[in-house]
Amino acid sequence: MMMGKMLFLVYLNFLGIFMASTMAEDKLMSPSKLRMFVDKLPDMPRIKGYDVINGIHVPKSFKIGMYHKKWKFHRDLPATEVFAYGTSWHTATVPGPTIEALHSVDSYIKWKNYLPSKHILPWDPTLPTATPSSKKGIPTVVHLHGGIDKPQSDGHSEAWFTRGFKDHGPKWTNRKYHYHNLQHPGTMWYHDHAMGLTRVNILAGLMGAYVIQQPSVEEPLGLLYGEEYDRPLVVFDRGFRSDGSIYMNSTGNNPSIHPQWQPEYFGDAIIVNGKAWPYMKVKRRKYRFRIINASNARFFKFFFTNNMTFIHVASDSAYHERPVELHDLLLAPSEIADVIVNFSKSKSNSAILANDAAYPYPSGDPVNDANGKVMKFVIDPHHEVYTGHIPHKLMMYPSPDVSKSSNTRYIAFYEYTNGEEPTHLYINGKSFEASVTETPRVGTSEIWNIINLTEDNHPMHIHLGLFVVLEQRELVNLEEFKKCMTKLNDAIKCKINKYSHGKRTNVPLHEKGWKNVFKMMPGHVTKILVKFSFIHSNESYPFDATAEPGYVYHCHFRREYTSVMIVPTGVGAAIGGYAGDALPVARALSSVVECLISHPNVLNAAMLYWPMPNSLYVEGYALDRFAEGLWALQPVHQNRVGLVFDAGIEEELLIRHLQVVDATRASLGLPIVGYTVTDTPLLVEKWVDPTSGQSTGRIQRPDSLLRAVENLKNGSKVNAVAVVARFPDDDTEDLDDYRQGKGIDLLAGVEAVISHLVVRNFQIPCAHAPAVLPPQLDISLCPRSAAEEIGYTFLPCVLAGLSTAPQYLVKGNNFSEDCILAGDVDSVIVPINACGGDGVLAFANRQINKPLIIAVEENQTVLNDTPDSLGIEAVKVSNYWEAIGVIAAHKAGVDPNSLRRNRIKNIAPISFVPSNGYAISNAKSFV
Incomplete structure (x- = not known):
């Protein structure tokens, strides 16, 4: 159990409001000009916070953006400029989509800021406020109100960020929020929480409902949840101008101190799910409403004009022990009431949900004809038989001691x-x-x-x-x-x-x-x-709640740092020319970057496997297309992996490979869903290119391989494929040289040909494992080749890599917002004389967001494509130790040249040449 102290934030849901100083009050739209109950109550879009694979609920990663758009609050009101949450600009709504999470199934949300450089509402610079260093962009950060989450995902007010994460606050640490969903089931809401801007960002529309469901404990209660008759109602007030814009008063209460700020905001139009005074058609049966007061300062005292009652089953995010029947319901800003309403008990065919709370509450002005009404229910006159009941007992949590x-x-x-x-x-x-x-x-x-x-x-x-x-x-x-x-x-x-x-x-x-x-x-x-523990179990939190920021003492990144490590296949690389001998380098690199992209030649290690959660396993052809900007990489939690076996593999060797597959499924839990065998032997040929000295080859029956992949893809719905082809046995002399650490890998070149063929035709992750007979024991084996001697197959590392390999998105099919693009790459590490591949050349020739090219002199190959011979600007380092140091400096924003003696020269205009090596004698040159 963690017993460290938590840095804890207490704050009041008292959202003072900035007041405009440029609009005349005579442009205020009178509520009497807007007819009530003419707009249908929207049911906000619902997003599942989990995926279902083979009937099993699994974690889900998705993106929700913040967009600037127009929104119709009322039939007779011009469209209003708002900020809205959604999975796209077209689907964004006010309030945002309802997120339906599942208890104990993780949700990963990347909140993306697509807001413009200037706010649609004024803000007061005299208050402590999130302010970008560039003075451009609208700071936002999302807080899940009621969530029990680690501090980095809590939405601290100083963890704000602007569009594209260009600027961020001092407490910002990560782009993607992790919601464990381990707490009790219930209703919450998410909203903006940026320092000094919460009031205006929520006023602009940044809010939405979040529900954690737990069928194992909720279904026995017999209550409605997650269905047609279970509706979140997000209620708030707004004032509008005649042009449809959100109305704000002209000056603050104390304009000499705060020219625009007032402590409270009240609007006469009452909004429910984005519509002013909407109506909802209901049947004569029970409905569940999760009512969220998302107002700035307005309290609501809800009641029904036909004397119907509320059956209160949960308050905020927690169920009651017993249901409570109420004739009226007082709800403060940010409070949540989870109620059941039985429309079968109505003596009339309509009912108005009304409000009788003074504003400010409790001793302010009484409600008027506008803010005293909330919405109308139109009740079906036909009687509906419904056997559902409300239990006498709900949930018994451990009593507070x-x-x-x-x-x-x-x-x-x-x-x-x-x-x-x-x-x-x-x-x-x-x-x-x-x-x-x-x-x-x-x-x-x-x-x-x-x-x-x-x-x-x-x-x-x-x-x-x-x-x-x-x-x-x-x-x-x-x-x-x-x-x-x-x-x-x-x-x-x-x-x-x-x-x-x-x-x-x-x-x-x-x-x-x-x-x-x-x-x-x-x-x-x-x-x-x-x-400060879970109320349903008394268990402590599964995360470090003692960390900053105020409920992460973290280094702060401008954005995630991404590196690409390339070691071409079959070129006799001093490091990476054998199975797994480049893996230690990849492990070290992955510890200093947020994301490492590499290919099977680097990450494969025969029967050995080392998990690196921040490493992406990308086939070489796909890596080239990615570097060229034609493809994007979409990270996944899990793929459905299938296998294609060459019909030329002998029966005993095939059985041994199938046993290896079962071992990876049982011991590593890999998602291997099925296999197929080609209809004819593939007939693999291998040779060495006499010009370059690089290993290569071909398969005589590529059509058979493509048919097998097609059948596997259609039949088992796989989205990643491992190919196992029967390779001819190696020449004894060549094999002896290779086992002694000399020569090149004669299998690697044609392996690349095979995987390239599949990836090019199907645009899915693919890797190859050769089927060969194990060689005779050699007592003087070179350690670099030892990984290939402990078994007879490369399948374990190939299947492990493919299980979480990113999917490939082809340009023209709308890249998703959380995919990785070539422009996201910060550095590329490559052997000194292997810089002529399509991928390295594409990265080196980028005009925008050009990555740092790092050439490693110690890693020699049979090629002669050096940065100098190709005109590539690169940082040359002696070894991978130095490469990692250069990356650390680059990531920190430090010029790598400043780490070397006498590498920094005098700064000067292009036309100016300093007169000596250390000092500029003409100060006017800087003018």
Whole structure:
């Protein structure tokens, strides 16, 4: 169990709003001009956060972008500029798609920022705000509200990034977020969380629902989930101008301090799932609604005009122990209510979901005709028989044990004013930028006393931990206590017990369970028990929750660093000319880069196999097309691998290979789904090119191989293929030389011919393993060739590589957003005299995003294609040790030449030549 301290962030769901200063208020669209209940309630797109392969739920990796587009909030309102989440610009919606995750199945989401350089709404530079160094781009970061995730995926407000990750905040660490989905089943929502911009980015539309389902515990309850009758309702308010744009007031409350900021935003149009006052046709039966209040500051007190009730089954992300029936439902900003509504009990054929919460809540203005209505349900008059029921008992989580709490804390909310208007809100008198003071230990529980010294009801949300409310009491002699707290900022020294014995406010029955948001009443102290472990199991988190940033003390990358390592096949490379002798280099390289792309000649090691999760196994022909920009690489979690065996393989040798296949399936868990045998022997021939000295060859029956792959692909739906062809036995003299570390690999050249043929025709990953009889024992074997002597096949390493090899995307078929392109490559490492291949030349000739070419002098081949002979600009290094150092420098943004003595020359204009070796004598040359 981790017992380190967590850096912990507490924040209020009190989203103050920036106010525009350039628009006239007379352009405000009156709500009375927008007829209610004319737009159908949208059911937002649903995205499964998992895949299903052979009936098994497996992790899924996918992309969700943030797009600038127009959105119709109402039939009679012009389209509105918004920011929207979606898998593409065309599918992006406000709110974003509902993500349906599965308990204990990981979801990996790459949140992509496609927003423009300038915001569609104004923002106030006088507040602490995420600001790109380039002053261009809109910072965003996604927080999964209610999620129990590692800090790097929590969406810290300073982990923001701009379009293309060009700029990022000081806490940003990774592009892809990992959601474990190990917590209890329930409803959450995701939204923007960028420092100082949360309010305007959410106002622009960046929000959506996220549901974790757990059929094993939810199905026995008999409740609806994930079906037609289970609908998330994302509710928020907006004001609009007559041109359809989102309305914001002209000035801030304190324009001399904050010219545009106001602490609260209210709009008269009530939006549900992206439509103003929509309607929904329902049957006379039970429906489940997961209601999310995504407003900036508006509380909702929901009720039905026909006196129907809500059956409250879950609050925020956690089920109740028992359902609670309610006639009205108070929901604060960011709070979630999971309810069942039984329309069969309606005495009328329609019902309006209405609102009766003052704004600001609780002592502000009463609702009006516009913001007092939310949506309309049109009820089918025909009776529908439905046998579903609501159980008397829901989920029993372990009861909170106050006696085992490890610490007691006092947390006070202060609102600072200038005259009568607020200027800022602090917790314990400290700004967000101040040092962290809450450092609970993982696996513990703590008592927190939340002291609200402001005049507003503040819904408080805690990242990571869930809590139960123990009691809520009014503070007596409030002004006296405020005066002391303002002076000492210490609840104990101010004798909190003297003031916290006022009237006790009962915690509503439906809010007595586990929460991640609660309404902290003004002038009250609210005692909560916060739990820093899973509430359903009491188990600790499976990740390091003690890390920065504030709930990752990490080095920060501009973006993932990608290297390509190339060692051509069959050219007698000093390193890489044998099975596996380049693998140690690949292992070392993979430890200093985020992504290493290489090919089977580097990564294969016969019967040996070494997993490198950040290494991509790419066949040579595909690697060339990738370098040319014609293909892209799509990383995968798992492929369906099939095998093609040459009909020329003897029966006993074939059986031995099939046994090896079964061994990899049983011992490595590789996804090998089937095999086939060619209809005729392939008849492999091999020879050495007399011009280049490179091994090569051919198969006499390529048609037979292509037919076999086609049949395998169509029959078993494989998306990666291993080919095993019968090779002629080696000449004794050539074999002896090779086993003694001399000569070239006579098999490698024709192996490449075979895999090239398959990849070129089918655009899927392929690799070859030769079928040969094992040679006689040689007691003086060279270690470089030893990997080929411990067995009679290369199949284990080939199958392991193909199991997770990236898929190939061909240009013209719309590259996905999370694929890898040639322009993403930062460096290419190649033997010094093997630079003439298509891939190296393509990388060297790139005009945009040209990678660093590193030529290794120690790795000699039979070729003579040096960088100098080909006019390639390259960094020459003696060995792979130096290559790794150059990559480390390049990755850090350090000029590799600065690591060498006297390699940095005087800087000067192109036309200027310095007069000496170390100093520029003419300072005007810099003008």
